[in-house]
Structure formats: structure tokens, C-alpha cells
Amino acid sequence: MPRPNVLFITVDQWRAECLSSAGHPIVQTPNLDRLAARGVRFSQHFANCAPCGPSRASLLTGQYLMNHRSGLNGTPLDDRFTNIAREARLLGYDPVLFGYTDTSLDPRTFDDPNDPKLRTYEGVLPGFSEGLTMPEPFVPWLEHLRANGYEVGDGHEAAFAPDPAFAADDAHGSTWAPATFSAEHSISAFLTDTMLAHLAGADDGWFVHASYLRPHRPWRATRAHHDRYGAADMPMPNRLPTSWDEAARHPFLSSVLRLDFVRAQEDEREQRQNMATYFALMNEVDDEIGRVLDWLDTSGHRDDTLVVLTCDHGEQLGDHWLQEKLGWFDESYRIPLIISDPRAEADATRGTVVDAFTENVDVMPTLLDWLGVDELPLQCDGRSLLPFVHGDAPQDWRDEVRWEFDFRIPQLRPHPMGMRMDQANLSVVRTADRKYVHFPTLPMVLEDLVEDPQERRDVSTEAHYRDDVVAMKDRMLNWRIEHAERGLGSLMLTGAGVYEGRDWPR
Numbered sequence: 001m002p003r004p005n006v007l008f009i010t011v012d013q014w015r016a017e018c019l020s021s022a023g024h025p026i027v028q029t030p031n032l033d034r035l036a037a038r039g040v041r042f043s044q045h046f047a048n049c050a051p052c053g054p055s056r057a058s059l060l061t062g063q064y065l066m067n068h069r070s071g072l073n074g075t076p077l078d079d080r081f082t083n084i085a086r087e088a089r090l091l092g093y094d095p096v097l098f099g100y101t102d103t104s105l106d107p108r109t110f111d112d113p114n115d116p117k118l119r120t121y122e123g124v125l126p127g128f129s130e131g132l133t134m135p136e137p138f139v140p141w142l143e144h145l146r147a148n149g150y151e152v153g154d155g156h157e158a159a160f161a162p163d164p165a166f167a168a169d170d171a172h173g174s175t176w177a178p179a180t181f182s183a184e185h186s187i188s189a190f191l192t193d194t195m196l197a198h199l200a201g202a203d204d205g206w207f208v209h210a211s212y213l214r215p216h217r218p219w220r221a222t223r224a225h226h227d228r229y230g231a232a233d234m235p236m237p238n239r240l241p242t243s244w245d246e247a248a249r250h251p252f253l254s255s256v257l258r259l260d261f262v263r264a265q266e267d268e269r270e271q272r273q274n275m276a277t278y279f280a281l282m283n284e285v286d287d288e289i290g291r292v293l294d295w296l297d298t299s300g301h302r303d304d305t306l307v308v309l310t311c312d313h314g315e316q317l318g319d320h321w322l323q324e325k326l327g328w329f330d331e332s333y334r335i336p337l338i339i340s341d342p343r344a345e346a347d348a349t350r351g352t353v354v355d356a357f358t359e360n361v362d363v364m365p366t367l368l369d370w371l372g373v374d375e376l377p378l379q380c381d382g383r384s385l386l387p388f389v390h391g392d393a394p395q396d397w398r399d400e401v402r403w404e405f406d407f408r409i410p411q412l413r414p415h416p417m418g419m420r421m422d423q424a425n426l427s428v429v430r431t432a433d434r435k436y437v438h439f440p441t442l443p444m445v446l447e448d449l450v451e452d453p454q455e456r457r458d459v460s461t462e463a464h465y466r467d468d469v470v471a472m473k474d475r476m477l478n479w480r481i482e483h484a485e486r487g488l489g490s491l492m493l494t495g496a497g498v499y500e501g502r503d504w505p506r
Contacts, residue, residue, distance in 0.1 A: 004205070005206050005306070006306050006367065007305055008207075008308050010056075010209070010310055010311060011309070012311065013215055013315040014215060016043070027279050027282060030286065030290070035340055037351045038307075040338070040354055042353075043354065044354075044355055045358045046334055046401045046403060048065060050332055057077050057103070059361075063361060064381050066427075067379070067483065072121075072406060076104045077125075079109045082377050083125055089127055095129065096198065097131060097133065098208065100134055100211050101128070138187060141187050150181055150185070159181070162174075162179070162180075162220065172231055172273055173269050174273070175219040175270075176227070176277065179223075182222060183223070186222050191210065204304070212285050219274060219278060219281065220277070225283050236268070238320065243266070257321060261323075262323060263322070275318065303342050307338075308366070309337070316331050328405065349389060356393065356398075363385075365380050365385075366384045369386050370386060378500075399431060404425060405426050408421045419440070425439075425440070426442075429475045430449075434446065434472055435447040438473070443460070444469070445460055
């Protein structure tokens with residue numbers, strides 16, 4: 001009997017609420033809706049860290065940041081850890097990557113200290129075959145553009161230059177102008193073209209990871225998408241009246257809001273246009289997801305292919321006067337997850353929504369569970385989501401989510417915030433009604449998500465919340481004790497040989 005197929009899709013910087021199936025008042029994503037109708041959408045799904053490299057390390061190894069320790073774009077991922085590609089290979093698959101994993105490789109595995117792979121954080125996760133890899137400056141795509149008659153210069157910055165026929169005006173900001181390339185030649189379309197050409201010649205039993213860059217910066221959409229959403233129709237971000245007000249809330253915010261690339265636009269027109277262009281880039285990806293779903297239908301693989309779609313992290317998009325992905329706010333960590341299981345066991349749940357808290361560390365256990373693995377690697381911190389997909393929600397499921405953010409800067413001594421390198425991180429525990437943020441040397445933060453769902457007020461020093469602070473600290477301590485990296489801790493040397501404990505909840 002042939003092995004089933006796996007299509008594992010990630011998009012970059014996609015906020016969970018930006019799905020029309022989630023009731024967003026503006027964004028329309030008909031093909032993601034279509035995928036959700038075929039499977040289950042998880043509405044309270046969260047990344048475990050940011051930015052790209054660390055988050056993908058958690059997604060692809062099933063580990064919290066405190067265990068894999070690849071905390072920055074450029075922090076090596078310890079090669080002793082297994083990952084989804086290595087585990088799939090043990091099952092007889094040849095897992096193929098189209099896109100990127102942003103893996104900083106372990107320098108201890110290289111004989112040559114001058115190997116170019118040690119000069120980039122955009123390496124490929126060990127275990128994947130490379131169907132198409134596109135670290136910046138996206139050389140394969142640039143060659144594709146040149147072959148199709150575009151003049152793109154020497155780097156991707158030129159490729160994303162605005163069409164000079166369109167200029168910003170009173171109604172549009174600087175990201176409104178479209179790119180010079182067409183939608184059929186976009187970086188998203190190029191990835192889809194390459195992947196589908198590979199799949200057309202693949203034998204049954206394939207495992208493909210499609211990793212789309214969009215809607216990640218640069219915010220430059222094609223002419224087919226760039227004007228889909230009007231800047232004037234965009235809501236203003238969730239934030240206090242001024243960036244100074246936001247900065248005054250906490251020393252961390254005070255520090256990061258001094259950084260030009262992190263502080264959001266002061267100009268209202270530019271802010272609204274950035275949001276409109278971001279949504280347009282979501283449609284660019286949605287169109288490509290539609291092409292992939294069409295291929296599954298016409299090729300006959302809809303009924304033998306597991307499709308999992310998620311994201312590495314969100315995007316602040318001006319909320320709390322921040323852009324990019326950082327800190328502790330939901331906007332940077334709440335992301336989409338859709339699982340479409342073709343098997344009959346999932347028929348009763350198609351088109352449903354799961355509101356339980358789920359995390360990216362659950363994705364690897366879910367994929368391995370679906371592939372028939374009886375015992376997950378001991379390193380996995382997450383649990384399989386298949387019981388939800390099959391309509392049998394576990395009774396002992398978590399009632400909280402956790403994430404971490406590492407803001408050490410090894411190149412700078414002393415650290416700009418006046419702390420030791422290992423103190424430059426934060427940990428979050430979030431329940432349905434409270435969020436607790438812990439810093440080693442900075443003041444803690446507690447938010448009442450019932451009274452303040454927009455996260456504008458820290459109540460940690462208010463007497464009324466003293467018991468909540470203690471309870472949330474207990475949650476964080478229990479989490480860190482329970483999930484501390486296990487290493488050889490579950491092994492025992494006995495007279496009968498090596499005994500491996502398997503009592504970890506799955």
C-alpha cells in the first residue's frame with residue numbers, strides 16, 4: 001500500500017484574524033476559506049517565539065525556545081535535535097522543501113570554518129531535500145524574471161521597485177504603487193509553479209513543505225492586487241494616542257520604540273496604506289493556495305493528501321506603535337492553523353472551528369501521529385491535534401499558551417538595555433482572561449484580557465490583581481519545570497539494558 005502524501009504549507013507574517021472565515025470585516029481569502037471548509041480551523045493558535053528563524057525552529061522541531069535555544073535569526077540550531085524532515089525520512093519519505101526554513105546551522109558539524117553556509121541564517125533544515133531554496137536575494141526567482149524579459153538589476157530590492165507609472169498622492173501611500181512584474185511572475189507564483197512541476201512527476205508517497213514568503217516585506221504587490229483595498233477604508237491600529245504614551249508603559253517598549261525599523265508610521269496615510277498593501281499581499285498568497293487546491297482536485301490527490309497550513313508568526317502592523325514581530329502582544333503570535341485530513345475519520349468535523357488553545361509545537365506531533373508514528377521523539381513539547389480533527393477532543397487539554405522572545409544582541413556590549421545577554425528575554429503565559437509577561441531584570445506585566453482585550457493597560461501593581469500575579473507566576477514556573485529540555489533524563493541504565501520512559505502526555 002503506497003504511503004499517503006503530506007503537503008505542509010507555511011506563510012510568513014500572517015495574523016490569525018486576517019482570514020475571511022474568521023470574520024474579518026475587510027480581508028477576503030476565499031481559498032483559505034475553501035481549505036478550512038475541507039478541514040478544521042484552529043482559532044486560538046499561537047506561535048511560540050519570533051522572529052522567523054526561532055519560530056520555525058519551534059515549528060519544525062516541536063520544541064519551545066527555552067529548549068532548542070535558537071533564539072535569533074543567526075543563532076545555530078543544535079544538530080543533536082531531530083526535526084520533522086528527519087523523522088519523515090526515517091519513515092521512508094524524501095521530504096522536499098520549496099521556499100525556506102531560515103535555519104542557522106550548527107557550526108560544530110562543519111570541518112571548514114569558511115563554509116559559506118556559516119555566513120547566513122537562511123540555511124535549510126537538515127533532512128530536507130532542496131526542491132527550491134530562495135534565501136535573499138532570491139536568485140532563482142530573479143533569474144526567472146530575467147528570462148521573462150524583466151530588468152531587475154543585481155538584487156531583489158530592484159525587483160521590488162515600484163512601477164514608475166504609479167505615484168503616491170493624497171489618497172495613497174508609498175507602498176500603493178505595484179511592482180513591475182505581473183502576478184503570474186510574482187515570487188509566490190514562482191514557488192507554486194516550481195512545486196507543482198515537481199509534484200506532477202512525483203511518485204505517490206511524497207512529503208512537500210511549501211514555505212511562502214508573503215505577506216512578508218517588502219510590501220509591494222502586483223498590479224492585479226495592489227489596489228484591491230483602499231487605504232481610506234483601513235482601520236487605524238490598536239494603540240495609545242502617541243508612541244510616547246506607548247513607550248511610557250514599560251522599559252522594554254521604551255527601548256524598542258526608539259528603533260526606526262520597529263516604530264510604526266506616524267503618518268496616518270502611510271499607516272493605512274501599509275495595511276492595505278499587507279492585505280493585498282495576503283490575496284497574492286491566497287490565489288496561489290487556490291492553484292494548489294485545484295491541482296489536488298484535478299490530479300486525484302485530494303483524497304490521499306494531508307494538508308496542514310500555518311505560519312511562523314504575526315505582524316504588529318502598527319498596533320501598539322510597533323511594526324514587525326516582537327514583544328508580548330497577541331498580534332505577533334496569534335496565527336492561522338488549518339488541518340485538512342482526507343481520511344474518513346475526519347468527515348464529521350469538516351468545516352468546523354476548534355477554539356482550544358493550540359501552539360506551533362503541536363504541529364510536528366500532529367504530522368507524525370497522522371503518519372502512524374506510535375511514539376513521538378522525547379524532545380517534543382507539543383501534542384498531536386488529530387483528536388480534535390477526528391472529533392474527540394482530549395479532556396486534559398491545556399488552558400493556556402506560552403511564547404518567548406529573545407532580544408539579546410551578541411554583537412553589542414553592553415546591551416542597549418543595560419543587561420547581561422542571558423537576561424535579554426521575556427516569557428509569556430496567556431490564558432483566556434489573563435496574560436503574564438516575565439522579564440529576568442525588567443518589571444513584569446499583567447494584563448486583564450476581559451476588561452482590556454486590546455492590551456493597553458498593565459495591572460501588575462494594582463492590589464486587586466495581587467492573587468492573579470501569584471497564580472500566573474505559578475503557571476509559568478510549573479510550565480518551565482515540566483517542559484525543561486529532557487536530554488537523557490527519561491533514560492535509565494538497568495540490568496536489562498537501557499530503559500526509555502514514555503510517560504510524556506501525547
